Each structure stands twice: as C-alpha cells, then as structure tokens.
Amino acid sequence: MTDPAPSRPAPALAVExxxxxxxxxxxxxxxxxxxxxxxxxxxLGDSGCGKSTLLRVVAGxxxxxxxxxxxxxxxVVGEGAAVPPEExxxxxxxxxxxxxxxxxxxxNIRFGLKGQPPAAREAATSLLEQVGLSGHAASYPQTLSxxxxxxxxLVRALAPGPRLLLLDEPFxxxxxxxxxxxxxxxxxxxxxTGTTALMVTHDPEExxxxxxxxxxxxxxxxxxxxTGEALYRRPESLFAARFLADAAEIPAxxxxxxxxxxxxxxPAPHLPEGAAVRVCLRPEALRVGAPGDGxxxxxxxxxxxxxxxxxxxxxxxxxxxxxxxxxGPGPHGPGDAVGVTLVPDAVLVLPDEEAA
Amino acid sequence: MPSGPPAASGRAGPxxxxxxxxxxxxxxRRGPWAQVWTxxxxxxxxxxxxxxxxxxxEALQGSGGLWPHLLAHVLPRxxxxxxxxxxxxxxxxxxxxxxxxxLVAAYEFSGxxxxxxxxxxxxxxxxxxxAYAYLDLLHPVGPVQSAIRALLGYARPRxxxxxxxxxxxxxxxxxGFVLYPYVYLPTRALFLxxxxxxxxxxxxxxxxxxxxxxxxxxxxxxxxxxxxASLALLEALNDIGAAEFxxxxxxxxxxxxxxxxxxxxxxxxxxALVMLAACLGLIAVERAARRGRxxxxxxxxxxxxSRTPLAGPAALAALALGLLPVALGFLAPASYLxxxxxxxxxxxxxxxxxxxxxASTLIYAGLATGVATALGFVVAAGPRLLGGRxxxxxxxxxxxxxxxxxxxxxxxxxxxxxxxxxxxxxASRALAGVSLAAMGLGTGAALVYxxxxxxxxxxxxxxxxxxxxxxxxxxDAARVLGRGPAGALAQVHLPLTWPAVLGGALLVxxxxxxxxxxxxxxxxxxxxxxATHLYGEAARGTYEDGAVAALLIVAVGLLPVALxxxxxxxxx
Numbered sequence: 001m002t003d004p005a006p007s008r009p010a011p012a013l014a015v016e017x018x019x020x021x022x023x024x025x026x027x028x029x030x031x032x033x034x035x036x037x038x039x040x041x042x043x044l045g046d047s048g049c050g051k052s053t054l055l056r057v058v059a060g061x062x063x064x065x066x067x068x069x070x071x072x073x074x075x076v077v078g079e080g081a082a083v084p085p086e087e088x089x090x091x092x093x094x095x096x097x098x099x100x101x102x103x104x105x106x107x108n109i110r111f112g113l114k115g116q117p118p119a120a121r122e123a124a125t126s127l128l129e130q131v132g133l134s135g136h137a138a139s140y141p142q143t144l145s146x147x148x149x150x151x152x153x154l155v156r157a158l159a160p161g162p163r164l165l166l167l168d169e170p171f172x173x174x175x176x177x178x179x180x181x182x183x184x185x186x187x188x189x190x191x192x193t194g195t196t197a198l199m200v201t202h203d204p205e206e207x208x209x210x211x212x213x214x215x216x217x218x219x220x221x222x223x224x225x226x227t228g229e230a231l232y233r234r235p236e237s238l239f240a241a242r243f244l245a246d247a248a249e250i251p252a253x254x255x256x257x258x259x260x261x262x263x264x265x266x267p268a269p270h271l272p273e274g275a276a277v278r279v280c281l282r283p284e285a286l287r288v289g290a291p292g293d294g295x296x297x298x299x300x301x302x303x304x305x306x307x308x309x310x311x312x313x314x315x316x317x318x319x320x321x322x323x324x325x326x327x328g329p330g331p332h333g334p335g336d337a338v339g340v341t342l343v344p345d346a347v348l349v350l351p352d353e354e355a356a
Numbered sequence: 357m358p359s360g361p362p363a364a365s366g367r368a369g370p371x372x373x374x375x376x377x378x379x380x381x382x383x384x385r386r387g388p389w390a391q392v393w394t395x396x397x398x399x400x401x402x403x404x405x406x407x408x409x410x411x412x413x414e415a416l417q418g419s420g421g422l423w424p425h426l427l428a429h430v431l432p433r434x435x436x437x438x439x440x441x442x443x444x445x446x447x448x449x450x451x452x453x454x455x456x457x458x459l460v461a462a463y464e465f466s467g468x469x470x471x472x473x474x475x476x477x478x479x480x481x482x483x484x485x486x487a488y489a490y491l492d493l494l495h496p497v498g499p500v501q502s503a504i505r506a507l508l509g510y511a512r513p514r515x516x517x518x519x520x521x522x523x524x525x526x527x528x529x530x531x532g533f534v535l536y537p538y539v540y541l542p543t544r545a546l547f548l549x550x551x552x553x554x555x556x557x558x559x560x561x562x563x564x565x566x567x568x569x570x571x572x573x574x575x576x577x578x579x580x581x582x583x584x585a586s587l588a589l590l591e592a593l594n595d596i597g598a599a600e601f602x603x604x605x606x607x608x609x610x611x612x613x614x615x616x617x618x619x620x621x622x623x624x625x626x627x628a629l630v631m632l633a634a635c636l637g638l639i640a641v642e643r644a645a646r647r648g649r650x651x652x653x654x655x656x657x658x659x660x661x662s663r664t665p666l667a668g669p670a671a672l673a674a675l676a677l678g679l680l681p682v683a684l685g686f687l688a689p690a691s692y693l694x695x696x697x698x699x700x701x702x703x704x705x706x707x708x709x710x711x712x713x714x715a716s717t718l719i720y721a722g723l724a725t726g727v728a729t730a731l732g733f734v735v736a737a738g739p740r741l742l743g744g745r746x747x748x749x750x751x752x753x754x755x756x757x758x759x760x761x762x763x764x765x766x767x768x769x770x771x772x773x774x775x776x777x778x779x780x781x782x783a784s785r786a787l788a789g790v791s792l793a794a795m796g797l798g799t800g801a802a803l804v805y806x807x808x809x810x811x812x813x814x815x816x817x818x819x820x821x822x823x824x825x826x827x828x829x830x831x832d833a834a835r836v837l838g839r840g841p842a843g844a845l846a847q848v849h850l851p852l853t854w855p856a857v858l859g860g861a862l863l864v865x866x867x868x869x870x871x872x873x874x875x876x877x878x879x880x881x882x883x884x885x886x887a888t889h890l891y892g893e894a895a896r897g898t899y900e901d902g903a904v905a906a907l908l909i910v911a912v913g914l915l916p917v918a919l920x921x922x923x924x925x926x927x928x
Contacts, residue, residue: 061832085835086843092836098829102851111847112837160837 448532453539484597
C-alpha cells in the first residue's frame with residue numbers, strides 16, 4: 001500500500017481485491033499485494049488473520065470469491081480464469097513439510113520433475129548436495145531429523161524451478177537453537193537461486209530477519225506493507241506498533257501538535273488537534289541515567305537476559321510500568337532511584353484505536 | 357501475455373504456447389473429475405435408495421386388505437417377538453461385551469493376551485451357523501443332554517426335561533453370545549485409549565477400582581458401547597436362520613415367509629417398511645446416546661492405563677470368566693462343526709455339490725467385493741479432493757445401505773429388477789428376436805448388486821479412515837508439484853491407504869460369504885452358495901454336507917479377526 005508497483009517488469013505476483021469467505025468468517029477482505037521479482041515478502045499476522053488463506057489462494061488450493069491473482073502477468077484466477085495448482089508453476093513449502101512418507105528423499109524431490117528434461121534432475125541433485133543431504137537420498141523422510149526434513153521440503157519445492165516459492169511457517173517446527181541457522185541457510189539458497197518468495201509467519205522477528213518487505217495482516221486485511229525497518233520504526237497503527245514489539249502505552253491527547261506525558265511532551269505531527277493518542281515507549285525509547293537526570297523513577301526489578309538487561313521502572317504519576325533496555329547487567333539494582341529521559345526518535349505517537 | 361524471465365520459467369509445459377483461451381480449457385480440465393465423482397457417488401446413492409423407494413411403491417400397491425391383515429395377524433406377534441429379542445440381545449451384548457473389554461483392558465493375568473483376540477472369535481460364526489450347531493448339540497439326544505443324563509443316572513430323555521433352546525430366551529442367549537464382539541471391539545479400544553491420568557485422577561479423588569469403572573471408564577466408553585450395541589442389534593435384525601430355527605417369528609422371518617411361502621410381495625414390502633423404521637429408530641437411538649461425546653483422549657496420545665495384576669485364584673477366575681463367552685460363542689459350535697465335518701468327509705469325501713457351492717460363493721462375494729471396494733474408494737475420496745458440503749451429503753446417502761437388512765434390500769430390489777428384466781427382454785426380442793429372460797435376477801447380477809449396496813458403507817468407511825490419516829497437506833503438495841486430482845489420488849493417497857482399503861475389502865468379502873437373507877431371496881434359480889446350502893439342510897432338518905459348508909464359512913470368517921484386532925489396538 002505504501003509501495004506503488006513498479007511499472008516496467010510485470011510483478012512476479014499481483015493479488016488484486018481478493019476476497020474469500022468461509023461460512024461466517026471473512027478470511028480475506030479485498031486484499032491487494034504485489035511482489036517484485038527477486039523479493040522475499042513476509043505475510044505477518046496472528047493465527048486466523050487470513051495469511052495462510054492468501055497463500056493457498058495464490059497456490060490455487062483455495063478459490064477466492066472475488067478478485068484476481070496474476071503470476072508474472074498471467075491471470076491465474078478471477079475474471080473467468082481458474083488455473084489449477086498443478087499448472088501454476090509455483091512452489092509451496094508446507095508448515096508440516098508434507099513429505100511423502102512412502103517415497104524416499106530422492107523420490108520426493110523427483111516428484112515435481114515429471115516431464116522435465118534430464119538437466120532438471122541434475123539440478124535437483126546439486127540442490128540436495130548444496131544443503132548437505134546427498135547422503136540421505138535413499139532414506140525415507142520420517143528417519144530424518146526435523147532440520148533435515150525442512151531442507152528436503154525446501155529442495156523439493158525448489159527443484160522444479162518455480163517462479164514463485166510460497167512458504168507456510170517454514171521454520172515453526174524447528175527448535176529455537178536450530179531456527180536461526182536454518183533461516184540463514186534458507187535465505188541464502190533463495191538468493192542464490194534467484195527465487196521470488198512469499199512467506200507466511202506469525203513471528204515478527206522472523207519476518208524482520210528474512211524478508212525484503214513485510215505485509216502485516218489483521219482480520220483478513222493487509223494493514224501495512226513496508227520494509228521491516230519502516231514497519232518497526234514507523235508503524236501506521238497502534239496494532240502494527242504492538243505487533244512488532246512490546247511497549248508501555250501512555251494515553252494522551254494532542255494539544256498544540258504535542259502529546260503531554262509525565263515524562264515530558266512528545267511531538268505529534270500529522271495528528272488532528274484534540275485526538276486521543278497513545279504514546280508508545282519501547283525499551284529502547286528510554287535512556288536511564290543518574291537521579292536528577294530527567295524524570296525521577298525507581299527501579300522495581302531487573303531481568304538479566306545475558307547480552308542485555310531489562311529494567312522495570314516505576315514513575316510517580318504514571319499508571320503503567322516502564323521498561324528500559326541496558327547493555328550487559330548495568331549498574332542499577334532493585335530499589336535504586338534513577339532519572340529517565342526519552343529518546344525522541346524512538347517514541348511512537350499513534351491514534352488510540354480503542355478510544356476512537 | 358508476458359511469460360516469466362527465462363531463468364524463472366518453470367515446468368508449466370514448455371512445449372505448450374500460452375493460449376488466451378486458457379480459462380475455458382482449465383474449467384474443462386477440472387470438470388471431468390468432479391463429474392466422474394458425482395456420477396459414482398450419485399450412482400451409489402441411487403443404488404441404495406432405489407430398493408427403499410420400491411418398497412414404498414410396492415407396499416402401496418397391495419390390496420386394500422393388506423394393512424388390516426398385517427396389523428391383525430402378522431405384525432403383533434412379529435413386533436413383540438422382535439422387540440423382546442432386541443431388548444434381550446441388547447442387554448446380553450452390552451453386559452458381556454463391556455465386561456469382557458474391561459477385563460482385558462484393566463487387569464493383567466496369565467492368559468490375558470490369549471483372551472484379547474480369542475474374545476473376537478465369535479465374529480467368525482454367523483448367527484444361523486451358531487443356531488445350526490447348537491440345535492444339534494443341545495438336542496434331547498445330542499451330546500450335551502446325553503452327558504447330563506448319564507451324569508445324573510437318567511435313562512431316557514423324557515425322564516429329565518431340560519429347558520428347550522427353541523424359545524425366545526434361548527434365541528436371545530444364542531444371539532447375544534455370538535454378537536457381543538461388536539460391543540467388545542470398540543469398547544476395548546476405547547478403554548485402551550483412555551488416558552491413565554483420568555483413572556488415576558479418579559483414584560486420587562477416593563474412588564475404588566469398581567467406582568472408577570462405573571463413574572469414569574463406563575461413561576467415557578458410552579459412545580463405543582452405543583455404536584457396538586447398535587451394530588449388534590442391526591445384525592440381530594438381519595438374522596433369519598437362527599430365529600427361524602429356534603421358532604421365533606421376528607420381522608425378518610415374517611418377511612421371508614410372506615414372500616417365499618405366500619408369494620405376497622406387497623405384504624412382504626409392508627413388513628419390510630416396518631422393519632426399516634425399526635432400523636432407523638435404532639440408529640437414531642445410537643446417535644442420541646453418542647451425542648456430544650467424542651472419543652476422549654484420542655488426539656494427544658496419552659500415557660496408557662496400566663493393568664492391575666491379578667494372581668492365584670483371582671487370575672484363574674478372570675481367565676475362566678473371559679473364556680466363557682469364547683467357549684459359548686465360538687469353541688462349542690466350531691468344534692462341533694469340525695467333528696461333524698470330519699465325519700462327513702471321512703465317510704463321503706468332498707462332494708461335487710460342495711465344490712460348486714464354494715465356487716459360486718467365491719464368485720459372487722469376489723465380484724461384489726471388487727465393485728464395492730473400487731466404488732467405496734472413489735466415493736470416499738471425492739469430498740476430500742474436490743471439497744463441497746453437498747458431496748458429503750451424497751456420501752452419507754451412499755452408505756445408508758448398511759442399515760438396511762438384507763431381507764429388506766432383497767425384497768425392495770425385486771420389483772425394479774423384474775421391471776428391468778422385462779424391459780431388457782422386450783427390447784431384445786424386438787431388436788434381435790432373442791429372448792433375454794431374467795438378465796438381472798437370473799444371472800446373479802442382482803445378488804452382487806445387493807451385496808454392494810449392503811456393504812458399501814464398510815468400504816467407504818475403511819477408505820475414509822485411511823484417507824483421514826493422510827494429512828491434507830500431502831494432497832496439496834502433490835497438486836502444487838504438478839499432479840491433477842486423479843494423479844494425486846493414484847500416487848499419494850492410494851499408496852498410503854491401501855492397507856485400510858484392503859482391510860475393508862476383506863471385511864466385505866467375509867460379510868458377503870456370510871450373508872444369508874439377501875442370498876436366499878436373490879440367488880439365481882438352482883444356484884446354491886455355502887450359506888444357502890446350510891440353511892436348506894437346517895430348514896429340512898437334514899445333516900448331510902451342512903457341517904462342511906458351515907465350517908468353511910467359519911474358516912473364512914476367521915480371516916478378518918486378526919486384522920480387526922490389529923486395527924483396534926492403539927499403538928503405545
């Protein structure tokens with residue numbers, strides 16, 4: 001919505017006004033999205049927000065009630081078209097990997113290569129080598145570890161050379177330690193093969209780490225499309241701000257272009273006079289100094305996280321507790337009196353959705 | 357229409373130029389499979405509903421005096437006998453089946469593993485065979501009564517009158533001890549599935565073992581008990597041999613009698629309608645008993661209940677208690693048949709008649725199994741692959757046949773098949789001058805048809821159970837990787853479900869071999885199967901090759917017992 005589609009090359013994927021309803025649930029409510037060749041776009045949202053439905057509509061596994069989907073400019077659904085999934089030339093990697101248990105790893109990967117030239121088989125073999133699984137070609141998928149299965153699923157989806165790869169929560173079945181590495185390897189492989197990708201995730205950190213752009217979804221609508229940094233630093237709604245990171249919220253009203261808080265006034269440009277707003281203070285928006293340096297506050301609790309620590313602060317006259325992030329263990333302990341100042345760039349002022 | 361950059365242009369048919377008329381072509385491609393499925397399921401539903409509709413028409417065509425006659429002379433006795441029989445059999449199967457299931461699920465004793473599967477053995481004995489065997493076993497001059505008299509020192513049968521098996525209570529006990537595995541099987545599976553923590557919670561809250569059974573295990577097992585009891589009662593309603601041999605005039609016996617002995621088709625159809633209502637009522641009761649109760653704890657694979665070890669006299673008592681239904685329901689009739697069959701074979705060898713009966717039994721059962729299996733798999737796969745709620749409804753219709761007893765089905769099939777035969781004959785005479793008498797009724801096609809309709813629910817059910825274990829994403833993956841609906845079915849679903857499909861086929865085969873009422877009514881003239889042969893001899897009171905035929909049927913019936921046990925034992 002913020003990024004106009006480029007006009008010269010056709011977008012790898014163009015979704016327009018797609019709506020999809022299951023009984024009483026409006027799973028997709030006139031969703032539009034375009035993905036440029038080579039991009040990795042994340043569909044981010046809570047479960048039930050419609051992100052997986054959108055993925056299935058693009059794959060052809062679900063038929064929308066209205067709207068169109070184009071792949072490389074070719075109409076695949078809507079306006080009378082209904083190209084079945086097997087003819088769309090997209091790859092899909094499933095959350096549960098969906099590896100065929102009755103086929104070996106090699107047979108799984110060859111499944112999508114029917115009717116392709118022998119070169120495709122060689123390419124698939126080389127892909128398997130690249131992910132370090134050539135030794136397992138004759139194994140059955142259920143004998144592999146979760147991480148290995150993930151790689152087989154990725155190679156199987158990439159082997160036929162899809163113009164667009166769809167990934168449904170590709171890392172959610174991996175334990176935390178493994179996830180970061182697999183994620184990096186996956187992104188590297190996508191870049192190396194020049195694959196355009198659309199990925200569904202509920203994890204903001206994952207979306208930030210993997211994607212070139214993020215489409216944030218809520219209740220069947222896309223609420224904001226932006227690069228990860230823009231979405232994090234300039235969310236357009238309280239929902240987006242909350243989804244990306246926890247923050248202390250201070251209710252306020254716009255008065256003369258500013259919102260007044262116990263920690264001082266914050267500029268609130270572009271917001272109408274008298275509007276109810278929430279001033280969102282993420283941990284990095286607070287600078288903690290000696291007492292007397294800024295607003296007086298007291299340390300309630302300190303949570304040590306290893307590389308950083310979180311200070312839980314109470315500010316007199318402020319209903320909500322504040323949290324500040326300090327590098328390392330930091331000099332402050334429970335009960336200490338400190339002074340708090342705001343980091344203007346990191347403070348968000350957003351319209352109060354509940355009050356409106 | 358711009359195509360993708362060369363590097364990214366994928367596998368979507370390099371030879372095919374992108375044609376602007378694609379949409380129409382795509383719709384055509386999707387269409388045929390949906391249509392093939394709809395045709396198959398619609399045909400199946402029609403096959404099932406046609407005889408029921410025909411019954412209604414036939415019953416209406418009867419003379420004005422039909423219903424008053426039925427109400428005055430036939431229905432009262434038939435309804436009372438049937439009602440008492442069902443109530444009695446219901447109590448026996450629930451008590452024996454649930455008790456046996458709890459015994460092997462909750463206690464550990466020597467011989468428990470044996471009992472586990474031995475308790476299923478009566479499934480191999482059709483009710484009419486059990487009656488046939490027991491009539492002879494308990495005959496006043498049979499082995500049991502002779503032994504009792506010898507033991508007590510009486511010389512002649514009339515000196516000691518024992519209760520006659522040929523009575524309603526005798527019939528109830530006989531059917532109950534043969535049919536209890538229908539309750540035992542699902543209830544045992546449910547007891548084994550239920551989580552140990554539920555039982556332990558009950559114990560920790562102060563309930564003793566008996567109270568745990570009554571207050572925790574039994575209520576949780578209610579859906580399984582209801583399901584098993586309804587199947588057993590449908591089976592009891594379907595029974596024709598046992599009730600007739602034992603002199604109980606149930607609805608089924610009345611229907612057969614009305615048609616065969618009085619050639620009164622409208623009368624038989626009227627009775628069949630009454631019986632169909634009884635079946636539907638039974639199923640409604642079962643649904644009501646199950647309402648709101650899922651199979652608890654099936655999803656998260658909980659820790660299983662541990663068995664309480666028994667030792668000494670308690671273990672012996674448990675074993676004896678568990679062996680009682682096995683002995684009554686299987687060992688006694690089966691060993692009687694084995695002895696009698698051996699005697700017969702020793703004296704006369706294998707007669708040619710038996711061989712041709714085996715052949716016709718295998719041919720009809722085999723054909724019906726093939727058709728039912730293929731149709732069942734396609735019908736079950738449809739809603740899964742193509743989606744759509746009305747498809748699901750059609751599917752339910754196609755499986756209604758299991759609730760329709762063989763006698764009803766057969767009576768309902770007679771009028772449409774006779775009409776069809778007449779039409780075929782007329783057409784053939786007109787076109788070729790050749791008479792084609794009784795193509796349907798005369799060739800056994802009618803019999804295969806009845807078997808398929810009656811047992812389609814089994815193959816649909818087993819295919820569905822198999823397909824339910826294939827995650828939806830596997831089918832989706834096959835589609836995205838370039839297969840159409842049929843390709844996905846053949847290359848992913850079928851390889852993953854064939855054990856379940858074959859299991860269903862085996863059950864149907866055995867059921868067809870055992871099925872008596874429909875076979876009696878619909879078999880072509882002068883064709884005997886093992887089941888009808890046995891019925892004929894028992895009805896005439898002769899005992900020639902009957903034991904051989906019965907033993908063969910029991911032997912075939914043993915096949916699925918092992919399979920059922922494996923399927924019904926939850927993996928640890």
